[in-house]
Amino acid sequence: MGFLDTIFNAINDLTWGWALVPFLVVLGVFFTVASDFVQFRFFKRMFNVLRAGSETDDPTKISAREALFVSVGGRVGGGNIAGVAVAITAGGPGAVFWMWAIALVGMCSGLIEATLAQAYKRTSAAGDYRGGPARSIIHGLGENYRWLAIIYAVCLIASFAIGFNAFQGNTVAGAAQDSMGIPRVATGALLAVLTGIIVFGGIHRIAKAADVIIPVMAIGYIGMALIIILLNITSLPGVIWDIVANAFGFREAVAGGMGAAIANGLRRGLFSNEAGLGSAPNVAATAYNLHPVSQGITQSFSVFIDTIVICSCTAFVILLGDVYQPGAEGIDGVALTQQSMVNHVGTWAQYFLTFAILLFSFSSIMYNYYLGENALTFMTEKPVALLVLRIAIIGIVFLGATAPGATVVFSFSDPMMGILAIVNLLALMMLFPIAQRLIRDFRDQIRRGVAKPIFDPADFPDLDVDPGAWPDAPSARRPAE
Structure with missing residues (x-):
């Protein structure tokens, strides 16, 4: 076991330790500049997806x-x-600014990788779509890769489906035990049952559940943060100045100053x-869309929601309160967020946050499971393999919830995610010219007055595209000659 720990720690040091974060930042900046700041040019279009039926209205498909x-x-x-609490504790308020900065750059990386996943998706026997970096590599770069x-698929299963699902179960059970005294076994059993109901329903059930859970989760948490901000509105300008001042070293809140803020943010x-x-x-x-770039824009929006909106909510809750003391040792992580909420609105806030963590973590479990399923179906189509994965995920969630030390899974899941990210970034670099062509096609149609650009595989005969995945394409509607 000690030997394996040494190997995993070495991989973690070689990826997250010094190479991966700069790689992600530099490549994100390159994509942003080379694409002519595409995430900002299409920013208004991102909000269109919130309207039901904004792209397609086929009830048998997963919508954007x-x-x-x-x-x-x-x-x-x-x-x-x-x-966010960890970032502020270790890097000071300035870490929040650098979280915002990397999100604005990351919106472009998210757009590029989602656009390629859409372009190279395949239609399954059930009529659903499957895609992602593994399939983009095969159909975009060729069988030689x-x-x-x-490697990508194995790391995806190891990090997300196994490692992070154990962590999510552990997070929920720990919060329920600390705030309400609910035994870990009871929380684990409930999570396992809910997980089983969802995962055996496949991507359609996951999508339908997310369509209900995520708006409730996001609106509830954002609403609580807005109440706290309004209660402390006169202090908000000072907090924003602290964030900026600490980000650029004008005011040092923790040891390491500006460097700590940048690294942690x-x-x-x-x-x-x-x-x-x-x-x-x-x-x-998985989404049924008219053009790959449309879904790329949508996924860029999810980066914006995650960091610019929801992470900012947590940051303001902490920084507007009295619990956080810059440079002080002690409260950290979820406890800092929880006690900050209690400081603002009273003890009932700890129960609200426990419920929020439950929704946040359960939505992550659904997501993590699907990533594992998609990776597994890339390697094998045998139904028994999928059944084993589903049962294993239910067991992993339960074990993660009942074992207080389940966070040890990070010793291998973090290195696996590091390898996963490097493989994905290498593929993105090689496939970026294809993404540029797709973005150019999308822009050209908008300039011609097309309100909803449509992707036509016939216009890209050199790409290994599945024509059946684009039923709205003009070439798909022409009668056979």
């Missing part, structure tokens, strides 16, 4: 909005409650919104 909510449910989790796609921001890590594109590919 449902795919958005599933990915938001996955991105929004412990990182938005505990992770299958080994790279398999960038890392926690990337952990939270997952832009460029290669996870969310698996969900983006």
